[in-house]
Amino acid sequence: MVNAHKIACIPGDGIGIEVIEASIKVLEVMQPLFGFKFEYTDLPWSSAYYKKNGRYMPPDALEILKAHDAIFFGAVGAPDIPDHISLWELLLPIRQGLQLGSNVRPSKIFKGVKPPLANCEVGDLNWLILRENCEGEYCGQGGRSHTGTPYALGTELAVFTRFGIERHMRFAFELARQRPRKMLTLVTKSNAMRHGMVLWDEVFYDVAKDFPDVKWDKMLVDAVTIRMVQKPKSLDVILCTNLHGDILSDLAAALSGSIGIAPSANVDPERKAPGLFEPVHGAAFDIMGKGIANPIATFWSAAEMLRWLGEEKAADGLMSAIEHVLEHGPLTGDLGGKANTEQVTQAIISALKQ
Numbered sequence: 053m054v055n056a057h058k059i060a061c062i063p064g065d066g067i068g069i070e071v072i073e074a075s076i077k078v079l080e081v082m083q084p085l086f087g088f089k090f091e092y093t094d095l096p097w098s099s100a101y102y103k104k105n106g107r108y109m110p111p112d113a114l115e116i117l118k119a120h121d122a123i124f125f126g127a128v129g130a131p132d133i134p135d136h137i138s139l140w141e142l143l144l145p146i147r148q149g150l151q152l153g154s155n156v157r158p159s160k161i162f163k164g165v166k167p168p169l170a171n172c173e174v175g176d177l178n179w180l181i182l183r184e185n186c187e188g189e190y191c192g193q194g195g196r197s198h199t200g201t202p203y204a205l206g207t208e209l210a211v212f213t214r215f216g217i218e219r220h221m222r223f224a225f226e227l228a229r230q231r232p233r234k235m236l237t238l239v240t241k242s243n244a245m246r247h248g249m250v251l252w253d254e255v256f257y258d259v260a261k262d263f264p265d266v267k268w269d270k271m272l273v274d275a276v277t278i279r280m281v282q283k284p285k286s287l288d289v290i291l292c293t294n295l296h297g298d299i300l301s302d303l304a305a306a307l308s309g310s311i312g313i314a315p316s317a318n319v320d321p322e323r324k325a326p327g328l329f330e331p332v333h334g335a336a337f338d339i340m341g342k343g344i345a346n347p348i349a350t351f352w353s354a355a356e357m358l359r360w361l362g363e364e365k366a367a368d369g370l371m372s373a374i375e376h377v378l379e380h381g382p383l384t385g386d387l388g389g390k391a392n393t394e395q396v397t398q399a400i401i402s403a404l405k406q
Contacts, residue, residue: 056089057361060120060326064142065099066335067345068126074347074397075124075354078370081401086366088358093120097142099130108141114149117326122357125330126350131337140192148186150325152318153216154223155183155297156356157332159304159314164379165387167309169281177284179304180231182224183297185318187216188248190294212248212293217255221291223321225263228289235288238270239296252293276300280307305332312346312386313378315353317360329357343392346384348374351400373403 063072076092083089095116097109108128110116117123128142129135146152160178161167167177193209228236238256242249253270260268271279273296279286280303292300305314311333319327331349339345351374359367377399383389384396391399 054087054089055361055363056091057122057363058120059090059092059357060095060117060123061092062095062097062123063126064097064128064335065130065138066127066337066340067333068128068331068335070340070343070345070393071331071347071350072124072126074393075350077397078351078400078404079354081404082366082370085404086363086369088361088363088366099128099133099138102133102138102141108138109145114146117146117150120326121361122326123328124354124357125328127331127333127335129335129337144190144192146328147318148192150320150328151186152320152325152328153184153186153219154319154321155185155301156227156317156319157181157183157297157301157304157314158352158356159301159308161308162313162375162378164381164383165309165313167307169284169307172284172307177304177308179284179287179290180227181290181292181297181301181304182220182227183292183301184216184220184294186294187211187213188294190298210245210248210295212251214251214255217252218259219321221256221259222262224289224291225259225266226321228266229263231288233288234266236266236268237276237287237290238268239273239276239290239292239300240270241273241296243272249293256291273300277303280304301332310346310386311349312384313348313352315349315356317353317356319360327357327360329353329360343394344385345393346386347393347396347400348378348384369404370400373400376403 063069102108129138158180161174163174189210191211194207196206198204240249240252242253305311314332316332317329331353355367355370382391382395384391
């Protein structure tokens, strides 16, 4: 019996279109090899859609997405559309509307990838960053007044709820429990942010009591950046707020070799909504159309999607292929190679078939 999964596919903008196309090629080859089936719904929600319709997605977008098992997302953004419009018209409404409360961002050093840190080798950096995904600093609350005058004012309100914090933290502890080291580091800024961040600390101490098998420690966000650079082996699962996780996960991608290999999974820990899986590199309009984008981040995101859908063998197979290609090549320019997107895609397909 072949498991069938309904996938909403949103290539979006820039190189997102290219890497999603590459990933579909890989997934099409994988389906008969691993005994699953993907049924795609192609959704044209993008900056081009916005320019034509005045919005990034239709009013019933969330209902359309809820009819699927997962969402495969490329990137959003355009040089002639302000970033706060493109982000708040497409990706963030999906995350918040579906209550995808946890953003899972793995980072590791692979064989064949040269990290920028001196004396940092394969196995020294293998992190799972858990970023709260629906509230906090990116909740969208605030406003502006006196616009266009010398007294212009803008406020940005960070909102933290015990429900959102606890949902995210329990999911992080559960993932930490599944990893060999069973280690978790809480990251806040509760010395200076004395309300929301202190609530984070209080909820964390309560939740930690239910996971006595997980070792944990706590650091301020500025201090943990130093630890990530100087003592990468001392970290395992890193638990953060929305803003802190956004920043630290990009640092993690750079320290592991390239943002071109960095994946993400936006998921509802309670599994009431389809997860959204995307590379974190963005639209990258400077290389759009050149055929040189690194598709590895999207392939890894596809592996996370397969794992979330229960296709463990397929996820493991795709990760093995990724590891083989990163070790033996070909590699794209961001990793020091000269290969294009299609050459890396075909190398992954060959590794899967072998």
